[in-house]
Amino acid sequence: MMLETRGLCRSFGALAVTRNVSLSLGRGARHALIGPNGAGKSTLVNLLAGLLREDSGEIYLEGERINGLPVHERVRRGLVRTFQVNSLFSELTPLDAVALALCQAQGRALSFVNARRVHAEAVDEAASILEQVGLLDQAHAVTRHMAYGHQRLLEIALALACRPKVLLLDEPAAGVPAAESRRLFNALDELPETLAILLIEHDMKLVFRFAKRISVLAEGALLAEGTPEEIANDPRVRATYLGSGHV
Amino acid sequence: MLLFELANKASEWTGGLDGMLDIEIAPLFGVFEFDMAGRVGYVYCAVVLFAWFLLARHLVRQPFGLSLHAVRLNPIRARAIGLDTAAALSRIYVLSAMMAGTAGALLAQTNQYVALDVLSFQRSADVATMLIIGGLGQLYGGLVGAGGFVVAQDALSGLNPEYWQFWLGLVLVLVVLFVRGGVVELLRVGYRRALVQVRRGRP
Numbered sequence: 001m002m003l004e005t006r007g008l009c010r011s012f013g014a015l016a017v018t019r020n021v022s023l024s025l026g027r028g029a030r031h032a033l034i035g036p037n038g039a040g041k042s043t044l045v046n047l048l049a050g051l052l053r054e055d056s057g058e059i060y061l062e063g064e065r066i067n068g069l070p071v072h073e074r075v076r077r078g079l080v081r082t083f084q085v086n087s088l089f090s091e092l093t094p095l096d097a098v099a100l101a102l103c104q105a106q107g108r109a110l111s112f113v114n115a116r117r118v119h120a121e122a123v124d125e126a127a128s129i130l131e132q133v134g135l136l137d138q139a140h141a142v143t144r145h146m147a148y149g150h151q152r153l154l155e156i157a158l159a160l161a162c163r164p165k166v167l168l169l170d171e172p173a174a175g176v177p178a179a180e181s182r183r184l185f186n187a188l189d190e191l192p193e194t195l196a197i198l199l200i201e202h203d204m205k206l207v208f209r210f211a212k213r214i215s216v217l218a219e220g221a222l223l224a225e226g227t228p229e230e231i232a233n234d235p236r237v238r239a240t241y242l243g244s245g246h247v
Numbered sequence: 248m249l250l251f252e253l254a255n256k257a258s259e260w261t262g263g264l265d266g267m268l269d270i271e272i273a274p275l276f277g278v279f280e281f282d283m284a285g286r287v288g289y290v291y292c293a294v295v296l297f298a299w300f301l302l303a304r305h306l307v308r309q310p311f312g313l314s315l316h317a318v319r320l321n322p323i324r325a326r327a328i329g330l331d332t333a334a335a336l337s338r339i340y341v342l343s344a345m346m347a348g349t350a351g352a353l354l355a356q357t358n359q360y361v362a363l364d365v366l367s368f369q370r371s372a373d374v375a376t377m378l379i380i381g382g383l384g385q386l387y388g389g390l391v392g393a394g395g396f397v398v399a400q401d402a403l404s405g406l407n408p409e410y411w412q413f414w415l416g417l418v419l420v421l422v423v424l425f426v427r428g429g430v431v432e433l434l435r436v437g438y439r440r441a442l443v444q445v446r447r448g449r450p
Contacts (some may be wrong), residue, residue, distance in 0.1 A: 049327070061259040075329035087327070089320045094314070100317055104311040110335055115309035122310070162328055 001063065002027055002196040003048070004078065008057035010047055017043045020150075020192035021057070025166060029196040030213035036202075036241050040220040041200045042084055045170050048198075049081045050074045061166065076107075078165030082155040084174055084200075090144040094154050095133055096132040097143065098126035127160065133157045133187040141158045149180030156187055166196045173203045173215060185209070204242070208232070251366040266362040270355060281357060288357030295353060299346055300390070306342075307386050315339055319384060376415070380422050382429025391430050 010018040017040045025031050033041055048059060050071040059066050061079050068176055069077075084136045089097045102122040103109040107227075111118070133153045136148055145156065152172055159167055164219040169188075177183055185225040188210060191197065201207050207214065214231040216223040218241070226233045254261045262268060274280045279287045306312050317325045318332045325332050353360050364370060375395065381392020381397075398416065403411035425435050 051323075062267070071326040072329045072331050077326060081327060083324070083327070087321060087324045089324060091319050091320055092316065096313055104314075104329045107329060109310045109314045110338060112306075112309070112311060115311065118400045119310050119313075158324075158328060172349060 001025065001060065002029065002197070004060040004095060005048070006058045007058075008044070008047060009055045009060065010043060010052060011055055012205035013023055013073045017220050018054070019046060019222075021217070023198075023215060025196040025198060025224075027196055028194050030199070030210055030212045031197065032201060032207045032214045033217060034201065034207055034214060034241065035223070039217040042170060043220075044217070045081060045198075045200060048079065057222070066161050066241070075162055078163070079168070080159045080162040080164035080166070081158050081168035082170055082172060084142060084170040086148070086151045086155060087141050087230060088151060088158070090142075091196055092143055093140050094130055094146075094157065095123060095139040097154070098129055098157050099123045099153050099162045101158050102126055102129075104238050105161060105163045125200055129157050129160050132160070134189055147180070149176045149184065150178050152184060153187055156184075156191075164195060164196070167191070169197060169199045169201075171201055173206050181206075248368050251363065251368070254363055261363065262361075264363055267355075269361060270359045270361070272359050273358050278430060281359070285357065292353050292357060295349060298308050299349065304386060306314075311335075311338070316384075325397060376419055378429075379419060380429055383430035385431045386430055387431050391434075395430055 001024045003023070005021055005023045008021040009016070019040075021040075021044060023031075024035075031043065035041055043052065047054050048068050050066075050069060052071075053065065061074070061077055062080055064077075064078065066074055066079070089100075092100075099119065100109060101117055101121040102125050106118065107121075108115070108118045127136060127139060131158055132138050135150060135153050135157060138154075141150075141229055143151065146154070152175070156169070156172060161171075171180055173184055174187065185206065188206075198205065199210055201210075211228055213225065213229055214236050215225045215232060216234075223240060224231060226234070232242065254279075255263055258264075259330050273283060275287060275291055279291075281287050314325070314330055317330065318335050321333050322395045327422075353367070354365065377392035377396040378389055379392070380395055381390065382388030396415075399415055400411070407414060422429055428435070
């Protein structure tokens with residue numbers, strides 16, 4: 001298994017936000033996590049990424065327990081995330097930001113040895129990642145001046161530059177105008193096949209197009225898990241979240 | 248202020264309020280005596296400053312410089328691309344301390360005297376003012392700010408000897424409110440606009 005959680009729990013005071021969640025993603029997984037607002041999806045992503053500490057339960061990355069590891073250490077081991085609300089380097093250009101992430105992926109971002117050469121190579125590779133997500137024409141723009149949809153794509157480009165083994169995509173389509181969503185969907189389709197992806201998303205069109213397995217979270221606990229077809233036909237899921245539109 | 252009081256108490260080492268007197272400084276490289284007019288000291292400080300500036304300029308253009316920029320802009324995202332922000336900060340703090348240490352050594356060497364007011368609140372405030380006016384987080388901010396501060400201090404104290412600090416404070420408030428990147432940013436924006444005007448003016 002690439003990523004596995006066992007009995008993950010997290011409470012804020014008396015409020016249990018994550019309750020005994022066990023998930024597993026194999027190599028190349030296309031797994032979606034859906035659920036109503038407040039179901040605990042983002043908390044779960046923050047627990048996996050290391051931004052929050054779990055109260056109990058275990059997280060394994062490629063069979064290795066990663067509980068307690070700081071965020072940057074998890075990223076170095078290949079567990080990378082994007083953010084639900086854009087969290088970028090507002091004054092850097094996409095090219096600089098992605099090149100920095102590439103330097104870091106090689107463990108060279110804080111090194112002074114051969115720094116110029118490492119940076120020049122990273123810039124070349126950054127350009128090809130930006131091309132992959134359709135952002136090459138924005139490579140030299142200042143990030144805060146870019147359109148929102150382009151910033152969402154930059155989130156994905158930055159995550160790819162970290163050389164992920166498991167990618168947590170936290171609502172990549174949130175706030176993206178319909179005209180730009182095709183570009184985003186194409187970028188998601190182009191992600192490496194070996195990469196295990198956990199997609200958290202409200203856009204059911206995207207979820208059912210992208211995912212091979214879906215887990216449904218409700219009130220912090222897993223309500224159901226299965227193929228898109230099984231989930232679409234699960235009466236509990238339809239009652240809780242989907243309604244009758246996805247039969 | 249705590250360090251000031253601590254140094255004042257430790258007068259056996261620091262000389263207390265009298266400062267450290269009677270420091271004997273050998274001629275530079277055994278050849279150049281520090282003269283009363285301060286010419287040797289000036290050139291010496293300028294050369295050391297230039298060397299440090301070149302190093303800073305070199306670092307800013309490396310991934311290390313980009314890392315620091317990233318940590319300043321968005322530390323959560325910096326960690327999310329795998330950067331060890333604590334390691335980045337500790338490295339730059341060490342480098343900054345080396346620069347500050349060099350400045351202190353130059354001051355003692357060229358003045359042959361260290362007053363207690365190097366630890367005063369006023370000195371810290373002056374340095375902070377220089378950086379803010381010049382432009383925080385800008386390579387040239389410190390240089391421009393220090394020069395601008397000295398010129399403004401001289402001009403304002405000439406115009407209004409009693410309340411010149413008020414006017415300097417006003418400049419500081421205006422810079423903080425309206426020009427976050429300081430004078431360097433102001434110059435940069437002015438240059439870009441002028442460039443656009445020139446290009447538009449072309450046939």
